[in-house]
Amino acid sequence: MAVLNLVQAINQGLQQALAEDDRVLVFGEDVAANGGVFRVTENLHQEFGEKRVFDTPLAESGIVGMAVGLAAYGLRPVAEIQFVGFTYAAMDQIYTHAARIRARSRGRFTCPLVIRSPYGGGIKAPELHEASCEAFFCHMPGIKVVVPSTPQNAKGLLLAAIADPDPVIYLEPTRLYRLLKEEVPEEPYLTPLGKARIAREGERVTILAWGSMLEVVLRAAADYDVEIVDLQTLSPFDRETILASVRKTGRVLIVQEAPKTCGFGAELAATIAEEEIMSLKAPIRRVTGYDVVAPLPLLENYNLPSLERIRAALDDLLRY
């Protein structure tokens, strides 16, 4: 097995999807000769040619709208939006069409498309290049939302997203792109959507996290007896695995990079309160980004959940 970083693992997944299935098309801004601004699509244009891997005009709504048509026509478009902050221009296409075509056409037309996008903070980039807007996509039935956290699940989740019969938003934690390396199986494999992963087993607290927060949580909780659940898919989320862990530990810490109010963690907290409150020994705690406009690099570290804030929350929970 080769040791790959996240970029290489996703690139390998795309390469294998293109090689296996001639319905797969990869497109977006700068994805062809340039290989994507983060090089995630490197060499794919050269290998598969202009018909399979191509650049688009600079038009995010256009990219997603065209992908909707391609998918309904029977192909498997994998569109890249250069940074997730630019998907706002395509929200109409995602909400109004990608999510609804199956229902609107009573199943005659479906929308098996994947929208890949670099997501999240911690890379010292300009405004709108570090958005954590996963919750927007989770509020729209008909769309799946996937966030890998390691090179291994990045590849498996990508291939599962491409194989899925419905639209999938695949959010790539930009900070992890070249930070993590691990052995990744060479052959294609699927990491099932809708399933969480126990990143670390433990007894006293359940920590729920996804994407780049996994790496932070693993470091923060290194000296604590905690169970760390990597959600992997946010919508639909793996209620059973989460609730089983809560039953086991009785304490819950949710760590998310996005602002607190109406963040995805709120849905998790509500679900646990609704379905497993009798197992709780302590209030549910959330460590999140603040309810502020995401700051530029000089203030960024004050906003992102830190090791200190996570440890303080764990200490607080363990006092109960």
Next chain:
Amino acid sequence: MPRATIASFQIERLEILGPQGEVDAELLPDLSDSQFLRLYELLVLTRLADERALNLQREGRLGTFPSSLGQEAAQVGSGFALKSQDWVFPSFRELGVFLCLDYPLSSYYRYWAGDERGLLCPPELNIFPINIAVGTHLLHAAGVALGARYRQEMLVAVPYLGDGGTSKGDFYEALNMAGVYQLPLVAICQNNQWAISVSRQHQTAAQTLAQKAVACGIRGIQVDGNDVLAVYQATREALERARNGGGPTLIECETCRMSDHTTADDARRYRDPAELERWQARDPLLRMQRFLESRGLWVASEQAEREAALKQSVDEAVVAAEAVEPPQVADMFTYTCAELSSRQRQQLKEAEDGRT
């Protein structure tokens, strides 16, 4: 030469049928007498089915309905030129196009009565579901056109929009994509002068809507949208060009919405009745009728019988639409995604049990 004209453009307008039914013989499409008659029949059928929908709405048997009154030629002329393999992307005021393609009128009525099943397109047709979000669906046509070229299928993607739709960003993004990739796409714009209460003059400072194609490097043409023969001819030419790799076209059909925007609107609040009188003189049905009469294809005494047969088919569609069993609660879930999550399965059970 510090200042020079480096590009200039012209916009063509096509008219074939005069107000009294006279035609420019050189421009007349090479259709048979029975095809001319069929065109007229489809115009009449569209008007009758539309009228019937308005009556059903007043009786509470349909929901809010957007009438096609006055726009029959733009719809029938373009719809008649389509081939069954073409993909159509309607907006919400294309009754005549649906009828040209033999889409079941009963399904069309059911949709406007609030039943999603009315949009289930028969397998032999490729009509995308009615699109309410103005102008956004041209991109889907671009995607299908791109896919068709990839698969080397000889189809054309044909989105319909209105004058309001040309103000949307997605309209431009789609035509721009169509230009860049030289896609087999023909966009039919029914410029009916009104986007609810906002007039064509307030929609854009551009002299024509057809010229919006110019900025995308694609062909644009304006046609007399109340001239069914001109609309047919322009559409047929554009489809042939697209099918043969000649790239996309935007066709502006200049017509007028003679009705309110929908049954929920009252155009008397914002529109001068004199405008309707002017357009009334250009009524698309009357012009085609005069043309047929001049060729000995239309006889006044036969009109009532023809209309009765068409009305009969409309009546049958109404009966068929209202005979359908109501949808199941489960349908809400069935068509949201291919496989339900555990939470959705639980919600479905709650909905079916009538619990909260």
